[in-house]
Amino acid sequence: MDKPFRGLTTEELMDLAIKMAGQTQFPADSRIYVPGKNIKKTLFGIDIGVAELHVGKQIGVDCVVAHHPDPSVLTFPDVLDLHVPLAVKNGVPENEARAAVDAMKERNAFVRHSANYDHAPSFARLLNMPFMNIHNPLDEIGRQRMQQAVDTHCSHGSTVADVVDALYTLPEFTQAPTSIEVRIGKLDNPAGKTVVVHGAGTNGGAALARLYYNHGVDTVIYIHISYGEFLKLKEEFPLGKNLIISGHIVSDAVGINPYIERLESMGIEVVRVSGL
Ligand SMILES: [Fe+2]
Ligand SMILES: [Fe+2]
Numbered sequence: 301m302d303k304p305f306r307g308l309t310t311e312e313l314m315d316l317a318i319k320m321a322g323q324t325q326f327p328a329d330s331r332i333y334v335p336g337k338n339i340k341k342t343l344f345g346i347d348i349g350v351a352e353l354h355v356g357k358q359i360g361v362d363c364v365v366a367h368h369p370d371p372s373v374l375t376f377p378d379v380l381d382l383h384v385p386l387a388v389k390n391g392v393p394e395n396e397a398r399a400a401v402d403a404m405k406e407r408n409a410f411v412r413h414s415a416n417y418d419h420a421p422s423f424a425r426l427l428n429m430p431f432m433n434i435h436n437p438l439d440e441i442g443r444q445r446m447q448q449a450v451d452t453h454c455s456h457g458s459t460v461a462d463v464v465d466a467l468y469t470l471p472e473f474t475q476a477p478t479s480i481e482v483r484i485g486k487l488d489n490p491a492g493k494t495v496v497v498h499g500a501g502t503n504g505g506a507a508l509a510r511l512y513y514n515h516g517v518d519t520v521i522y523i524h525i526s527y528g529e530f531l532k533l534k535e536e537f538p539l540g541k542n543l544i545i546s547g548h549i550v551s552d553a554v555g556i557n558p559y560i561e562r563l564e565s566m567g568i569e570v571v572r573v574s575g576l
Contacts, residue, residue: 305340305566305567306338307337307338307339307340307362307568308337308339308566308568309335309336309337309338309339310332310334310335310336310337310339310363310430310432311332311335313339313342313363313365313432313434313563314326314330314332314432314434316559316562316563317330317434317437317438317441317559318437320437320441320558320559320562321436321437321438321440321441321444322440322444323436323437323440327379327434327435327436327437328373328375328376328377328378328379328381328436329369329373329375329376329378329379329435329436329501330369330373330432330433330434330435330436330437331369331370331372331373331432331433332431332432333370333372333420333421333424333425333431333432333433334421334424334425334428334429334430334431334432335430336362336363336430338362339362339363339430339568340362340567340568340569341360341361341362341363341568341569341570341571342361342362342363342364342365342563342568342569342570342571343355343356343359343361343363343364343365343571343573344364344365344556344560344570344571344572344573344576345364345365345366345367345572345573345574345575345576346366346367346368346549346552346553346556346574346575346576347366347367347368347574347575348364348365348366348368348370348420348431348433348574349419349420350419350420350423352364352366352573352574353420353423353424353427353429353431354423354427355573356429357427357429359571361571362430363429363430363431363432364424364429364430364431364432365431365432365433365434366431366432366433366434367433367434367435367438367552367556368433368435369433369435370419370420370421370433371412371415371416371417371419372415372416372417372418372419372420372421373412373433374412374413374417376408376412376501377404377405377406377408377409377412377501378405379435379436379500379501380401380404380405380408380500380501380502381401381405381500382436382499382500382501383397383400383401383404383497383500383501383504383508384397384398384401386495386497386499386500387497387504387508387511387512390493390495390512390515390516390517391493391512391515391516391517392511392512392515393515396511396515397508397511400504400507400508400511401508403507404504404505404507404508408501434559435501436499436500436501437559438552438555438556438559439498439499439500439552439555440499440555441555441556441558441559442498442499442523442551442552442554442555442556443496443498443499443555444499445470445554445555445558446467446470446496446498446521446546446551446554447495447496449466449467449469449470450463450466450467450494450496450521452466452469453465453466453469454466454491454494457490458490458491458494459487459488459489459490459491460482460485460486460487460488460489460490460491460519460542460544461487461488462491463491463494463519463521463544464480464482464487464544467480467521467544467546468480470554472550472551472553472554472557473546473547473550473554476547476549476550476553478547478548478549478550479547480544480545480546480547481544481545481547482542482543482544483525483530483534483543483544483545484530484533484534484537484541484542484543485519485540485541485542485543486542489518489540489542490518491518491519491542492517492518492519493516493517493518493519494517494518494519494520494521495512495517495519495520495521496521497509497512497520497521497522498521498522498523498551499555503522503523503524503525503529504522505525505526505529506529506530506532506533506536509522509525509533509543510533510536510537513537513541518540518541518542519541519542519543519544520541520542520543520544521543521544521545521546522543522544522545522546523545523546523547523548523551523552524545524547524548524551525543525545530543549575552575553575553576556576557576560572560576
């Protein structure tokens with residue numbers, strides 16, 4: 301007779317995501333705030349705070365899982381290092397990528413330094429509610445799915461419109477209330493070399509997109525960009541380069557959905573909230 305399913309621990313939930321992403325390192329932007337075991341039912345959302353933890357308690361889940369890191373994850377800037385190998389793989393010289401990433405890390409360290417380092421986790425402990433966030437491995441799964449969609453459906457001679465259509469082969473994009481936006485360039489531009497720059501903490505802003513453009517990439521796909529960074533790039537690259545913004549929450553879901561489906565196939569109930 302099969303043994304009854306005892307559920308997973310928070311560590312096993314994290315390890316599964318790391319493995320599915322093809323990674324080996326514990327992600328710098330992910331954390332187990334309150335460990336738990338025998339997890340058979342989870343509340344899973346992109347953003348989780350104190351109210352959501354309380355909802356988890358009310359509906360009787362064994363663990364609350366967030367995608368975005370809590371402000372207490374002081375090691376977050378280190379995950380930005382993952383921009384370096386992604387940029388180098390796509391033709392950016394390592395010293396240039398490193399300089400841009402170091403500046404991003406410094407700015408980010410200031411933000412983390414001012415944040416409350418124990419708000420939501422303190423309430424999770426009070427509620428005795430296992431609580432964790434899984435960020436980078438799930439973004440990496442999303443990056444792989446998006447890049448694969450582009451590589452499968454586009455070739456030499458494809459246009460920006462073809463790239464957008466390729467992304468729309470992923471069902472998440474057709475179902476989302478946001479659209480995929482071409483923020484720089486236009487639909488009938490040649491797409492040229494196209495890179496999904498995602499899965500390294502956050503988007504690379506104007507500084508990293510500029511490096512990709514200067515080193516042979518014609519189309520950069522970010523999942524989001526601030527208006528200020530967009531304006532900087534638009535002024536510099538009025539013609540010939542393209543920036544596609546796929547949409548934040550929907551692109552996060554592209555990476556999270558395969559993981560949730562895996563949990564469900566193992567017999568774990570997942571209550572989806574906050575963009576999922
Ligand atoms: Fe994400
Ligand atoms: Fe996100």
